[in-house]
Amino acid sequence: MHQVGVLALDGVVPFELGIPARIFGAARDSTGDRLYSVTTCSLDGRPVRTEADYQLTVSHDASLLATVDTVVIPPSHALGPIREEGRLPDTLREALGGIRPGTRIVAICTGAYVLAAAGLLDGRPATTHWREADHLQRMFTTARIDPDVLFIDDGDVLTSAGVAAGIDLCLHIVRRDHGSDIANDVARACVVPPWRDGGQAQYIQRPVPDHTTPGTAPTQAWVMAHLADPVTLADMAAHAGVSVRTFTRRFREEVGTSPGRWLVRQRVDLARHLLESTDWPVDLLANRAGFGTGVSLRQHFHTTLGVTPQAYRRTFRAARPDA
Missing domain, CATH: 1.10.10.60 (Homeodomain-like)
Structure with a gap:
């Protein structure tokens, strides 16, 4: 079973935090067995403040990230020095440093700031929410930020635009791993469109x-x-x-x-x-x-x-x- 670890940082946005568990958790093989196991952690294993009016309790600390096959970083509204100075706090740098080589790393929305500050987007294409794209590019000039797409698959590093684009990216990953039949089954179970092209525009201004x-x-x-x-x-x-x-x-x-x-x-x-x-x-x-x-x-x-x-x-x- 493919192991997915989701890192919840302080200020995490609950909607995007729940996307990996909902999408990957719905993926089953022809016998009904789960294809992914999804586990959420925080940096220290303690409760995490969310962007909403409640906290989340988790059962694992960031040492989990060294044991999984895919790491997902949802967006946070409290990135602080990451967003403003391009600098990772020591605890977060240590957590990301423990990820095994070859692990697939996924960022949803402003999770891309974390990857960029860790140097994982240097010279690579990436995206984020259209409102943040210009700022992200100015902060990390070696990254190639595309503000116009829903998600970008660059092999072992994948990034998505904001909010529902995280669903599109996770469905794309299921499709890449197991084909369209299983991805379409997941989409039906979650009552979402089975496919929105990664190159589709994030934001179309029209009446x-x-x-x-x-x-x-x-x-x-x-x-x-x-x-x-x-x-x-x-x-x-x-x-x-x-x-x-x-x-x-x-x-x-x-x-x-x-x-x-x-x-x-x-x-x-x-x-x-x-x-x-x-x-x-x-x-x-x-x-x-x-x-x-x-x-x-x-x-x-x-x-x-x-x-x-x-x-x-x-x-x-x-x-x-x-x-």
Whole structure:
């Protein structure tokens, strides 16, 4: 069983603190056995002040971090010298120094400050909450902070944006470890979307759609049921019963992107699932995902994810014990 250790610092934000246990705790194999064990610790094993109006009692001190396979650092609103001076307190530096080489280290939201102060982000891509990204970059100039993404997977160091982006990152880790079927089961159990791309924008500033205007959700559902068909923008507008111009405007207001970009994303996601769960050749898979030809699939897949379909299949099929 994969051991996950969560370090709760003073001022920890309870919502993000609970994400690892909720997501990893819901991951089960085909026999119903847990795939992860999640344990929370504090630096000294004593109760931890939270950002809310209560304390948390834990059963372990930071020596736990030397025994686990993945360390998760949730955000804190009391980072003090870490955020303002880029300096780790001695107790925290000692705790992080005890982590074994090769351990996967994950930061949610402002947990990235801790990694940066420890030198773990030097020369590496990372992200944090969009409000903190500029400050983090100024404090730690050798890190490569991207303020526009939900999460970044840089192998053994992973970082996420704020709040719900921690869910996306933990689901991504489950997917990387065990494939899309188990990750999708976790998402269903937790009643969250199974996949939001790590490169999706954190914050899209757009007006809230007028609630009196008919939405595009029914048309989105119709398209999802016909991804293999040659659906066009005119088809979507006709289904919604409005002009192409009106449909495009409403779609952008509700979804934050164009109908065409959204459609490609849905087809790429379907192709990803088929690459993980079937042995179909690329041309057949491309047809079932609505791309028509393998050439079209390869182009869109590489543009969206930065890898070829075959490379993606090798990576994620290899992660599945029943592949």
